[in-house]
């Protein structure tokens with residue numbers, strides 16, 4: 477597997493699957509989630525609604541992942557995963573690692589070979605970027621998957637620099 481870093485907007489990535497840092501409602505939100513629904517169009521939300529009416533009546537649990545169409549995006553699928561909210565008093569790293577692992581498992585089910593990830597939980601959910609990057613890279617590196625091309629798409633140069641340091645370290 478090749479791991480690369482890109483600075484930019486995840487919605488513009490021409491990959492098989494884009495991972496969404498969703499919330500458990502699957503009904504959209506800010507950050508990556510808002511950008512994906514805005515650019516991908518209503519088809520994505522429509523499929524999310526169907527998931528909420530069937531397999532995920534209580535919402536998508538933290539650490540799990542589920543796929544929908546990517547609507548108007550260049551990607552074929554969006555894989556929605558729910559990161560943990562950062563906590564100083566409780567170690568939720570296993571849940572964050574699970575997001576990356578489960579997203580790759582869903583990608584394998586779809587036979588996706590290229591996957592773009594955002595830095596899950598490092599926005600509104602407050603995870604420190606350096607620790608988020610460490611968990612992201614370690615988990616993806618050790619994952620048992622047929623995905624060949626993993627791209628971490630970092631929104632700004634600071635996040636990109638943190639991932640670069642972790643990737644080469």
Ligand code: ADP
Nearest residue numbers: 485486497507508511596597598599600601631
């Ligand atoms: P979470 O709720 O899991 O913290 P956010 O979407 O708030 O998710 O943020 C996750 C990370 O994605 C943050 O580092 C944020 O800066 C970054 N981000 C926000 N919008 C985009 C985008 N369009 N493309 C790539 N990364 C983005």
